[in-house]
Amino acid sequence: MERLGGTSGGRFFANMIPVTSGLIGVVVTNLPISLFGGWVLSPMYALMPIYYWCLVRPDLMSPGWAFLIGLVHDVLSGAPIGLWAAAYVATYAVIDWQRDGFAGLSGWGAILGFATATLVACTAHYVITSFYNWQVMAIGDSVQVFAVTAILYTAVLPLLGWLHRKLVGPLRSEF
Amino acid sequence: MGNGNWRISRSRGRAHLPLIVVGALAVFVILFGKAETALFNRARTNVADWMRPSLTLVRMPIQVAGRWLNSVGDFFFVYQDNMRLKEENARLRQWHNKAIVLDERLKRYQLLLHAVPDPAMSSVVARVIGRANHPFLQTMILDAGRANAVKPGQAVIDQRGMIGRIYLTGERTSWVILLTDLNSRIPVSIEPNTDQAIMTGDNSPMPLIETLARGVQLKADAQVVTSGDGDILPAGIPIGVIVPYGNTYRVALFADQTTAQDVEIVDFKIKPETQPPVTQQDLPVTAAGLPPVVPPPQRTGVTPPPVLPPVFKAPAQVPPKPDTPPADAGTDMDVPDTGNQ
Numbered sequence: 188m189e190r191l192g193g194t195s196g197g198r199f200f201a202n203m204i205p206v207t208s209g210l211i212g213v214v215v216t217n218l219p220i221s222l223f224g225g226w227v228l229s230p231m232y233a234l235m236p237i238y239y240w241c242l243v244r245p246d247l248m249s250p251g252w253a254f255l256i257g258l259v260h261d262v263l264s265g266a267p268i269g270l271w272a273a274a275y276v277a278t279y280a281v282i283d284w285q286r287d288g289f290a291g292l293s294g295w296g297a298i299l300g301f302a303t304a305t306l307v308a309c310t311a312h313y314v315i316t317s318f319y320n321w322q323v324m325a326i327g328d329s330v331q332v333f334a335v336t337a338i339l340y341t342a343v344l345p346l347l348g349w350l351h352r353k354l355v356g357p358l359r360s361e362f
Numbered sequence: 363m364g365n366g367n368w369r370i371s372r373s374r375g376r377a378h379l380p381l382i383v384v385g386a387l388a389v390f391v392i393l394f395g396k397a398e399t400a401l402f403n404r405a406r407t408n409v410a411d412w413m414r415p416s417l418t419l420v421r422m423p424i425q426v427a428g429r430w431l432n433s434v435g436d437f438f439f440v441y442q443d444n445m446r447l448k449e450e451n452a453r454l455r456q457w458h459n460k461a462i463v464l465d466e467r468l469k470r471y472q473l474l475l476h477a478v479p480d481p482a483m484s485s486v487v488a489r490v491i492g493r494a495n496h497p498f499l500q501t502m503i504l505d506a507g508r509a510n511a512v513k514p515g516q517a518v519i520d521q522r523g524m525i526g527r528i529y530l531t532g533e534r535t536s537w538v539i540l541l542t543d544l545n546s547r548i549p550v551s552i553e554p555n556t557d558q559a560i561m562t563g564d565n566s567p568m569p570l571i572e573t574l575a576r577g578v579q580l581k582a583d584a585q586v587v588t589s590g591d592g593d594i595l596p597a598g599i600p601i602g603v604i605v606p607y608g609n610t611y612r613v614a615l616f617a618d619q620t621t622a623q624d625v626e627i628v629d630f631k632i633k634p635e636t637q638p639p640v641t642q643q644d645l646p647v648t649a650a651g652l653p654p655v656v657p658p659p660q661r662t663g664v665t666p667p668p669v670l671p672p673v674f675k676a677p678a679q680v681p682p683k684p685d686t687p688p689a690d691a692g693t694d695m696d697v698p699d700t701g702n703q
Contacts, residue, residue: 214413214416214417214420216496217492217493217494217503218417218420218421218424218492218493226620228495228496228497229494229495229496249380250380250381250384250385251380251384253384254384254387254388257388258391262405262406262409262410263409263410263413263492263494263503264494264496264499264501265406265494265499265501265503265530265537266494266496266498266499267392267395267396268391268392268394268395268402269388269389269391269392269394269395270392272388272391273385273388273389273391273392276381276384276385276388277385279381280381280385283381309497312497313497315392316497316498319392319396320498320544324497324498324565325564325565325566328496328497328498328565329497331497332496332497
């Protein structure tokens with residue numbers, strides 16, 4: 188199967204896939220459908236593409252895109268503007284800082300790597316929200332979202348891997 | 363850059379620069395968003411209006427699939443459900459008849475007492491096209507907005523009770539702040555003594571009862587309804603029941619806000635209360651039968667003649683009352699005196 192990167196138009200669409208997958212993650216997070224019947228908070232689907240593409244194609248998932256995805260998340264969720272955007276940028280900074288460590292993980296290690304990134308995102312969001320509201324927030328919700336997001340990454344990872352292999356392709360410098 | 367277009371041109375050092383810039387931008391957006399809430403809310407409603415078709419489109423197949431999956435599960439319990447529903451229907455019919463009788467009686471009492479009628483209410487049924495169930499935030503997006511006469515402050519209910527209230531409206535979409543949200547404050551009344559309180563959300567499934575009068579002891583399972591204070595929400599919308607929780611009280615909500623798909627937006631058409639213009643008849647002096655005080659003449663040269671207000675005059679001739687009322691006295695009392703007697 189030929190990748191989309193074969194032509195200039197196809198390359199453009201292939202390059203947009205990481206950002207589009209992040210935006211789709213935001214929409215799915217805010218759909219009125221819950222896998223758990225509403226008993227569990229929505230997982231951060233948008234963080235999964237940010238983490239994945241930041242590791243494998245950082246040229247296509249820049250901090251600006253992470254910021255934009257967070258901003259759309261804020262707009263669609265009704266949250267005060269900038270909270271998720273700041274949390275995603277903070278997470279991106281940690282992933283970028285420890286990229287070699289995260290990228291070298293495989294199997295369950297990869298899941299643990301994403302769990303670490305999720306922990307950073309949840310902590311950043313908790314701290315920023317606490318400062319924003321100027322009160323110590325209950326930590327239970329953040330713990331719940333952390334657990335659900337880390338577990339569901341195992342289901343989303345094959346899809347992201349397929350997109351990477353079949354449509355987007357690796358970096359030329361990796362050849 | 364000798365490897366063609368695919369070569370990554372940014373080095374690690376250069377990658378950190380935009381990160382710092384983006385981080386600063388994020389902080390700026392948070393601060394600016396807190397200062398200019400209205401601006402971002404307008405942007406938010408515009409984006410929601412713009413995304414409404416896609417949200418509806420994405421929601422539809424997932425909802426159909428969900429219903430189909432649920433129906434497969436329900437197939438095995440059709441007989442039990444049918445028996446339960448028949449029994450429930452018979453019980454509800456009894457309650458329905460009783461409610462009709464009580465409603466008629468209530469209307470008669472209101473008529474006898476000249477009670478102020480309940481304000482007229484209309485409603486709009488809307489679909490939930492978006493739901494944020496995130497930490498510290500619980501909102502919904504509905505597919506009805508200003509075009510459907512939806513306004514901020516209106517109550518949102520499902521078939522069981524209140525879910526929340528509208529806080530933002532776009533042209534075709536509106537945002538609901540749920541009762542459990544951290545920013546939700548609702549004046550409530552707790553039956554049977556109509557104890558007044560404020561119900562506040564704290565992101566837990568059961569909102570907290572606050573600002574209760576000192577010494578008031580609430581009973582478990584006491585019903586909580588909207589009080590209608592402040593004319594923000596209509597009075598009497600069922601919310602939930604009281605659950606004692608340590609030294610505090612919480613409310614177990616009737617409505618299931620996590621699974622509600624179709625909701626009703628209640629338009630509370632209360633008429634603005636306008637004060638009637640004050641006349642001389644309303645002054646206590648005039649009402650006592652005394653002439654009102656004439657204002658002193660002004661010192662200017664030419665003063666207009668004072669306009670004397672109309673003074674209440676007692677009727678000149680009062681027809682003598684008969685010693686014994688005639689048989690049709692009740693009708694005579696209602697006939698005004700025309701002076702032809």
